[in-house]
Amino acid sequence: MNVLALSGGVGGAKLALGLAQTLPDENLTIVANTGDDFTHLGLRICPDIDTVVYTLSDLADKERGWGRQNESWNFMAAFGRLGGEDWFNLGDGDLAMHIHRSLEMAGGKSLTEITDDIASALGIGPAILPMSDDPIATIVETPDGLLPFQHYFVRDRCVPAVTGFRFDGIETAKPNPKLMNLLGRGTLDAIIITPSNPFVSIDPILSVPGIRDALQMLSSPIVAVSPIVGGQAIKGPAAKIMTELGLPSSAMEVAKHYRGLIDGFVIDETDAAQADDISTLGMKVKVAQTVMRDLDDRKRLATECCDFAATFPS
């Protein structure tokens, strides 16, 4: 079974790991959101790519939810003492990723090539593709003005109310050519939208010119996993954002968000009562245990998503 997964950070990476552990390497491609990327301290930082890379190479810190395990923090302590900006914490080992990438970019390599090199160096089998090699910046619209995503997400801890999002640079951005090749070959058996934030992780991917259209032209089934369980996000501000946008924070509302694109929707057992209503949106619904506490959960959900996709006629 050939699978393409669309992923943001933590939640998406968990399911991507489950897929990586249940599919042959060559049968899995993960497209990562790059709308969170930013240049900080002179370094190019790609949080979602890095989370997927660390998760798939077993370097991720599982408790903290970001960055590397067994990390040290001497750089940031010393940098703060020099008066440097220290709101975006960077671990010492993690810095290697950003310095490496910044150097390679300055040398003319594309983010796709760099990500591929990093994945190879860390022994990752499945392909990890940035959604685009062109810089795209998710900007958060708030009543007090615009905030670059990491300022909203990390510096301001998602406190500002959200009125909308824009993705700067997306109109002229080209989709990842490897992704477009893959979509064009027509060999995919399933596209899985992982339970990452629909607004700031998945929407940027779908908004890169050409990607959404190419996905919709495929005969392959597209299934999404709800990031909202029991009205709450497992991690991150998805539920808070939905409320601020005037939307109920429910699996049903996420299904509406993806309506017209997806063929199937995976909701948690907690939300089983919404299954019939969601079916009326023109999609099949699968109820599963979507909260991924350990590796077995990740693998089981990955298998259930693949099995669910296999039930669609192609």
Added chain:
Amino acid sequence: MNVLALSGGVGGAKLALGLAQTLPDENLTIVANTGDDFTHLGLRICPDIDTVVYTLSDLADKERGWGRQNESWNFMAAFGRLGGEDWFNLGDGDLAMHIHRSLEMAGGKSLTEITDDIASALGIGPAILPMSDDPIATIVETPDGLLPFQHYFVRDRCVPAVTGFRFDGIETAKPNPKLMNLLGRGTLDAIIITPSNPFVSIDPILSVPGIRDALQMLSSPIVAVSPIVGGQAIKGPAAKIMTELGLPSSAMEVAKHYRGLIDGFVIDETDAAQADDISTLGMKVKVAQTVMRDLDDRKRLATECCDFAATFPS
């Protein structure tokens, strides 16, 4: 007593610390060699400035002789795993210095301003001045071609034979304006050339257009401390370099190197027998214990240098 010290890395920084501990802050200025500086991994690295800064802020690792104490090395380990160049080891805390400096330079600040800010942040009292704000690169001439200094010094561990040195960029470099102001005020009571390497630490400073002439125009005494003790360098390749250049590695030879510039020369007790010969070069000689094993040694040598300078008519 107002003192200007010329310093390279470790040996110079030791005496600079001794001076800093025996003179009021406002009475000491340290000029640091910047010929060792280079841009590496996209970062501007200034090894001699940093050694002086770490030594004077008590952050230096005293055993290793470079970098910070209680340092961790997770960045370089992770960077090496990504295939990054890892011959120039950079500690995690030390990286803060290079990233901070690189950012500030990109923002338009001069190396003088940045060094001053860093020294203030770390509570250093005496002024530390780079010899120039313009980039100057010490290049090592070898039978096999030219080597940038850090490639010779760190990557190749001083193994290549040296046939000469050049200081790229020095013809058009401007001396540090604060240094030239200080020299022009005529308020210095002594210039002390620390026991750093004459060829690669002190010569670059003296070769910046204007500095040597300004020093020679002063009525203030200039005293140098021999980095060669018993025919050997306390640290570093000075003795090896002298041999390769066809010079005896002796205190006498260092005195000859500085002849015409210095008024007094401090040699180690080990070399007391050379005192009379060195006197014939037209300089006063002081015999002292110049090997600085602990802080008391540094302070005693600093005091002896100042006392020695005070014996010259001004």
